[in-house]
Amino acid sequence: xxxxxxRQLTTLxxxxxxxxxxxxxxxxxxxxxxxxxxxxxIRSLNQGENQSNLKAMRExxxxxxxxxxxxxLGDVWSRPGLDNRTRQxxxxxxxxxxxxxxxxxxxxxxxxxxxxxxEELKEMIYLITVxxxxxxxxxxxxxxxxxxxxxx
Amino acid sequence: xxxxxxRQLTTLxxxxxxxxxxxxxxxxxxxxxxxxxxxxxIRSLNQGENQSNLKAMRExxxxxxxxxxxxxLGDVWSRPGLDNRTRQxxxxxxxxxxxxxxxxxxxxxxxxxxxxxxEELKEMIYLITVxxxxxxxxxxxxxxxxxxxxxx
Amino acid sequence: xxxxxxRQLTTLxxxxxxxxxxxxxxxxxxxxxxxxxxxxxIRSLNQGENQSNLKAMRExxxxxxxxxxxxxLGDVWSRPGLDNRTRQxxxxxxxxxxxxxxxxxxxxxxxxxxxxxxEELKEMIYLITVxxxxxxxxxxxxxxxxxxxxxx
Amino acid sequence: xxxxxxRQLTTLxxxxxxxxxxxxxxxxxxxxxxxxxxxxxIRSLNQGENQSNLKAMRExxxxxxxxxxxxxLGDVWSRPGLDNRTRQxxxxxxxxxxxxxxxxxxxxxxxxxxxxxxEELKEMIYLITVxxxxxxxxxxxxxxxxxxxxxx
Amino acid sequence: xxxxxxRQLTTLxxxxxxxxxxxxxxxxxxxxxxxxxxxxxIRSLNQGENQSNLKAMRExxxxxxxxxxxxxLGDVWSRPGLDNRTRQxxxxxxxxxxxxxxxxxxxxxxxxxxxxxxEELKEMIYLITVxxxxxxxxxxxxxxxxxxxxxx
Amino acid sequence: xxxxxxRQLTTLxxxxxxxxxxxxxxxxxxxxxxxxxxxxxIRSLNQGENQSNLKAMRExxxxxxxxxxxxxLGDVWSRPGLDNRTRQxxxxxxxxxxxxxxxxxxxxxxxxxxxxxxEELKEMIYLITVxxxxxxxxxxxxxxxxxxxxxx
Numbered sequence: 001x002x003x004x005x006x007r008q009l010t011t012l013x014x015x016x017x018x019x020x021x022x023x024x025x026x027x028x029x030x031x032x033x034x035x036x037x038x039x040x041x042i043r044s045l046n047q048g049e050n051q052s053n054l055k056a057m058r059e060x061x062x063x064x065x066x067x068x069x070x071x072x073l074g075d076v077w078s079r080p081g082l083d084n085r086t087r088q089x090x091x092x093x094x095x096x097x098x099x100x101x102x103x104x105x106x107x108x109x110x111x112x113x114x115x116x117x118x119e120e121l122k123e124m125i126y127l128i129t130v131x132x133x134x135x136x137x138x139x140x141x142x143x144x145x146x147x148x149x150x151x152x
Numbered sequence: 153x154x155x156x157x158x159r160q161l162t163t164l165x166x167x168x169x170x171x172x173x174x175x176x177x178x179x180x181x182x183x184x185x186x187x188x189x190x191x192x193x194i195r196s197l198n199q200g201e202n203q204s205n206l207k208a209m210r211e212x213x214x215x216x217x218x219x220x221x222x223x224x225l226g227d228v229w230s231r232p233g234l235d236n237r238t239r240q241x242x243x244x245x246x247x248x249x250x251x252x253x254x255x256x257x258x259x260x261x262x263x264x265x266x267x268x269x270x271e272e273l274k275e276m277i278y279l280i281t282v283x284x285x286x287x288x289x290x291x292x293x294x295x296x297x298x299x300x301x302x303x304x
Numbered sequence: 305x306x307x308x309x310x311r312q313l314t315t316l317x318x319x320x321x322x323x324x325x326x327x328x329x330x331x332x333x334x335x336x337x338x339x340x341x342x343x344x345x346i347r348s349l350n351q352g353e354n355q356s357n358l359k360a361m362r363e364x365x366x367x368x369x370x371x372x373x374x375x376x377l378g379d380v381w382s383r384p385g386l387d388n389r390t391r392q393x394x395x396x397x398x399x400x401x402x403x404x405x406x407x408x409x410x411x412x413x414x415x416x417x418x419x420x421x422x423e424e425l426k427e428m429i430y431l432i433t434v435x436x437x438x439x440x441x442x443x444x445x446x447x448x449x450x451x452x453x454x455x456x
Numbered sequence: 457x458x459x460x461x462x463r464q465l466t467t468l469x470x471x472x473x474x475x476x477x478x479x480x481x482x483x484x485x486x487x488x489x490x491x492x493x494x495x496x497x498i499r500s501l502n503q504g505e506n507q508s509n510l511k512a513m514r515e516x517x518x519x520x521x522x523x524x525x526x527x528x529l530g531d532v533w534s535r536p537g538l539d540n541r542t543r544q545x546x547x548x549x550x551x552x553x554x555x556x557x558x559x560x561x562x563x564x565x566x567x568x569x570x571x572x573x574x575e576e577l578k579e580m581i582y583l584i585t586v587x588x589x590x591x592x593x594x595x596x597x598x599x600x601x602x603x604x605x606x607x608x
Numbered sequence: 609x610x611x612x613x614x615r616q617l618t619t620l621x622x623x624x625x626x627x628x629x630x631x632x633x634x635x636x637x638x639x640x641x642x643x644x645x646x647x648x649x650i651r652s653l654n655q656g657e658n659q660s661n662l663k664a665m666r667e668x669x670x671x672x673x674x675x676x677x678x679x680x681l682g683d684v685w686s687r688p689g690l691d692n693r694t695r696q697x698x699x700x701x702x703x704x705x706x707x708x709x710x711x712x713x714x715x716x717x718x719x720x721x722x723x724x725x726x727e728e729l730k731e732m733i734y735l736i737t738v739x740x741x742x743x744x745x746x747x748x749x750x751x752x753x754x755x756x757x758x759x760x
Numbered sequence: 761x762x763x764x765x766x767r768q769l770t771t772l773x774x775x776x777x778x779x780x781x782x783x784x785x786x787x788x789x790x791x792x793x794x795x796x797x798x799x800x801x802i803r804s805l806n807q808g809e810n811q812s813n814l815k816a817m818r819e820x821x822x823x824x825x826x827x828x829x830x831x832x833l834g835d836v837w838s839r840p841g842l843d844n845r846t847r848q849x850x851x852x853x854x855x856x857x858x859x860x861x862x863x864x865x866x867x868x869x870x871x872x873x874x875x876x877x878x879e880e881l882k883e884m885i886y887l888i889t890v891x892x893x894x895x896x897x898x899x900x901x902x903x904x905x906x907x908x909x910x911x912x
Contacts, residue, residue: 029335081275123233133589135860183789252591285741385731427689437893487637537883579841708895
């Protein structure tokens with residue numbers, strides 16, 4: 001139990017990190033401000049770079065790009081209630097379980113960028129065999145393997 | 153970055169917790185020992201109780217019960233590389249995304265038992281709107297709502 | 305043939321309805337205004353009533369409720385580029401194909417409210433056998449059957 | 457081993473049954489004849505009885521009922537290239553993997569009617585853990601358990 | 609608004625087209641006649657051309673090809689109760705939601721051929737974020753983008 | 761008819777093969793012995809060869825490789841209660857229905873290796889149109905077609 005309390009306390013720093021990047025726009029409720037907050041989220045996950053896919057999408061699918069930036073990233077991904085590590089690891093697990101290996105790769109990359117270890121990503125993919133079966137886990141392992149090869 | 157390092161360090165206690173419950177059987181490779189380790193995992197998540205569903209399954213579907221206990225719980229769920237909180241939150245996210253609300257409820261219950269807060273579970277379900285859409289997130293919110301009402 | 309032409313003409317009111325509610329809030333970009341636009345969308349589909357589910361969700365899952373109202377309804381469902389009939393029929397088809405029969409029922413109810421005929425809903429469910437197979441179509445037919453019985 | 461050989465031999469009647477009903481209508485190409493062939497398939501799987509669900513569906517969803525009878529049963533399920541046992545066991549596996557437990561129950565019932573053993577059905581559900589994960593296999597085991605309790 | 613009215617009016621030809629091809633074969637109940645009706649449906653959607661995929665399938669998978677032509681196209685897709693625009697837009701939505709991007713592309717192409725606008729297709733893909741999540745909508749947007757580039 | 765009887769008889773060798781490999785390791789309960797039994801299963805399905813994919817996986821994802829070999833193959837696939845033909849045909853059906861065409865190809869290859877005919881595989885894929893719809897069946901037919909071209 002003490003260990004549980006201790007763990008509870010140790011999540012504070014990552015919450016503060018999230019908080020640190022949000023002061024300017026956490027209360028933002030206009031679409032423009034939400035989009036800007038989404039762009040900040042991406043840069044915090046993507047080594048300071050904007051997402052190049054989003055830029056291309058903005059020309060042809062402006063509503064979808066805005067929804068991705070203002071809603072998915074600006075509203076959901078910027079929420080303070082979960083630390084970034086848990087969020088990225090859960091995103092990797094969900095994308096792998098749904099067979100969305102392209103998106104899994106994006107989130108696995110973000111996870112590595114914020115300090116999640118290769119071993120943790122591999123554990124998460126191993127875990128996927130239970131809720132979603134072996135084909136999804138094996139496909140995810142192959143995509144992760146490619147990503148790690150590129151990074152090395 | 154310091155925050156990241158600090159967070160990395162703070163996961164140690166939860167790893168130690170996992171380690172603390174495993175000393176007897178971590179190296180177990182016989183089916184019997186793996187099943188016993190699976191039973192320990194359940195008890196550590198389920199307030200010291202065995203899983204009653206497993207007992208019923210053991211009579212009619214002995215291989216499936218053994219696979220659940222020895223493989224899903226004894227091999228996968230007992231791995232030390234991820235802390236229990238991250239694992240349960242990811243399990244909740246994956247079950248919600250796949251539409252497996254019954255299993256989501258089980259893992260949400262375990263999560264609460266080991267100190268995950270209601271707010272964190274709600275954040276995870278909110279997050280699910282992005283990878284899996286609103287119907288799955290809303291269905292999960294209704295099941296979580298029932299679970300929380302029971303607990304209060 | 306005449307029936308087709310007649311149906312075609314009867315879509316005009318629903319187009320006009322969409323048009324009628326847009327001028328006021330189409331440019332809305334604050335979360336509050338987007339939520340209000342979402343509430344208008346529901347009332348236009350739900351015989352002037354608010355969605356009672358949303359009210360309950362707002363207490364326990366305020367972000368999810370806001371996302372449903374401001375994003376799903378206020379941003380997506382209120383877009384002018386598709387008429388309400390096409391949107392509701394597509395929503396019925398998608399929900400049936402994904403096995404989300406509860407949501408299918410909600411959208412089938414909205415579709416009936418705005419003048420989609422029972423026959424059109426049945427055709428859409430029949431169509432679902434091709435992309436998603438017979439179990440999903442048959443499950444959808446049973447849920448639609450219950451809804452129609454209630455309405456009669 | 458003996459049990460395996462014995463089981464192998466007991467499939468002969470179901471093959472002969474398939475053969476017996478095919479000569480009359482195998483060349484049927486009108487919708488009426490295909491529907492009649494579908495009705496024969498059901499009776500051969502359902503202890504001589506028609507499917508009561510189909511009768512209800514015929515009133516409200518006549519095209520869907522015709523498609524189920526003439527296409528799903530009359531065209532697909534009546535094909536001679538696979539024996540009935542293999543077809544029913546595969547249907548049980550597929551329905552379980554897709555989470556369609558209602559349809560799985562129907563096909564598990566047909567399987568029992570044509571001589572598939574309870575043990576074979578349980579093996580198939582156990583197998584499902586590998587391609588589709590544990591939640592789908594466990595849900596299928598619970599539905600099969602109910603069916604077996606009813607039959608005993 | 610004017611654009612909406614204009615679009616509404618432009619659906620008349622596609623309705624008339626459906627009507628025009630139905631009198632001849634609507635009562636067809638032999639497999640041959642149903643297949644011929646299916647081939648007519650394809651030609652009406654595919655700028656007068658037969659589907660080349662179907663021709664290849666006919667050699668190796670004759671039953672599947674016949675089912676596609678006689679059932680999926682000849683029975684389901686030729687039904688008079690929904691106009692072609694609604695049917696194609698719903699098919700695009702369903703295929704995108706199920707992650708079947710190859711088939712989505714085929715139906716998006718048919719939709720463009722019968723006068724559905726690029727904007728309407730983009731709206732439909734944007735809508736998919738709500739029932740099926742962002743990864744499916746984004747994947748669909750990329751495939752549609754390729755199709756539009758080819759057409760320009 | 762004769763063809764059916766003949767096919768029935770040709771399943772005997774594959775049953776005997778299963779029987780032949782079981783006496784040695786059926787009681788194995790250590791992970792090492794279960795893995796060895798899994799390797800035997802692969803060799804019996806893969807013309808005496810080990811699975812090259814598994815070897816690569818073992819280096820980067822050792823737990824996943826062990827789970828595949830000891831659990832999926834050693835525990836599940838080696839069970840005596842279903843003959844190899846039924847198991848492989850069901851695996852092909854399930855993988856096709858889930859859209860896992862890569863895994864479907866692997867199991868279709870195993871099926872051919874143990875004497876399942878091309879026609880039986882085609883029948884199984886045709887059957888998939890009913891539970892899972894046409895896109896999954898057509899995608900599976902294309903992958904099977906490639907496999908058959910390679911084998912000829």
